[in-house]
Each structure stands twice: as structure tokens, then as C-alpha cells.
Amino acid sequence: MNIRENTLVTLANIASLLIFDTYDSNLINELINGLLYWSTCYSDETIEQLQSSHISAQQxxxxxxxxxSVHDMNMDFILATPSFNCIISLVHILIDWLNVSNANSIASDSYTNIYRSQTYIQREFSIVLLNA
Structure with a gap:
């Protein structure tokens, strides 16, 4: 689990610098398929928080x-790689993330503040990815 978490965190840190047209297409396909799997799977392993953080593998x-998706070339690869059903599943998850009304109705404490800030970050990611 630690290797997976470290890999995802490292990719999150360098993702905006990656431009897919400079890498081998087999590597890119495997990377995109893996990311889409973790993004759309509903197993406990993907939805529950990782060991050392407050976010999940899905997030x-x-x-x-x-x-x-900041680079248009990358978005072309992302849309061309998976099955259509996988893209539809991702869109449904992103649309669910747009609803932040539940975060405003919870009483305030430190855990709730973390939850609320994560909810708004998820919403921003949804808007950016759906717009790409």
C-alpha cells in the first residue's frame, strides 16, 4: 500500500509538468488506464483514505x-485511451463532486473543516477536468 500511495503522490506532484507526446505510447496507455481505474473503481481500497493522508486513492x-489535463495533448491521450464506459463513469463521479451543499450543513470542528476543504478542492478538480 505504501508504494501505491507514494507513486500516486509523486505523480500528483509532477503531473502538470508531463506532456505525453514525449513518452512511449505503451507507457502512457498503462498510466492512463491505471489512473482511470483508480478514479472510477468503487472498492474500499480506492475510496477509503490512504494511511498517511486525509485523501483517497480515487481523489x-x-x-x-x-x-x-492542463496540456491539450494529454487530454487527447486521456480521451482516446479508455473505453467509453470508463469516461462516462468518470464524468458521473465528477458531477457528484460538484454538489457541495452537504458540506455547509455540518457542524464545525477540525475534522469537518478538513472535510469541507477537501470537498471544495474536489469541486475545483471536477470543474477543471469536465471543462478540459
């Missing part, structure tokens, strides 16, 4: 896809 994967 990190969508953050990586969002940062990759």
Missing part, C-alpha cells in the same frame, strides 16, 4: 488527471 487519481 489522488482524479487530481493527477486534472493536472495532466
Amino acid at each position: 489522488l487519481s482524479i487530481e493527477i488527471l486534472t493536472k495532466l
Whole structure:
């Protein structure tokens, strides 16, 4: 689990610098397929928080896809790689993330503040990725 978490965090840190046309297409396809799997899978492993952070593998994967989408070439690769059903699943998840009304109705404490800030960050990622 630690290797997976470290890999996702590293990718999240460098994703906005990656431009896919300079890399091998097989490597890019594997990377995109993996990110889309972690973004759209509903297993406990993807949805629950990672060991050393307050975010899940799903959230990190969508953050990586969002940062990759800054470059048009990357977005072309992302849309061309997966099955259509995978893209539809991702769009449904992103649309669910746009609803932040529940975050405003919870009483305030430190955990709630973390939850609320994560919810707004998720919403921003959704807007950016849906717009790309």
C-alpha cells in the first residue's frame, strides 16, 4: 500500500509538468488506464483514505488527471485511451463532486473543516477536468 500511495503522490506532484507526446505510447496507455481505474473503481481500497493522508486513492487519481489535463495533448491521450464506459463513469463521479451543499450543513470542528476543504478542492478538480 505504501508504494501505491507514494507513486500516486509523486505523480500528483509532477503531473502538470508531463506532456505525453514525449513518452512511449505503451507507457502512457498503462498510466492512463491505471489512473482511470483508480478514479472510477468503487472498492474500499480506492475510496477509503490512504494511511498517511486525509485523501483517497480515487481523489489522488482524479487530481493527477486534472493536472495532466492542463496540456491539450494529454487530454487527447486521456480521451482516446479508455473505453467509453470508463469516461462516462468518470464524468458521473465528477458531477457528484460538484454538489457541495452537504458540506455547509455540518457542524464545525477540525475534522469537518478538513472535510469541507477537501470537498471544495474536489469541486475545483471536477470543474477543471469536465471543462478540459
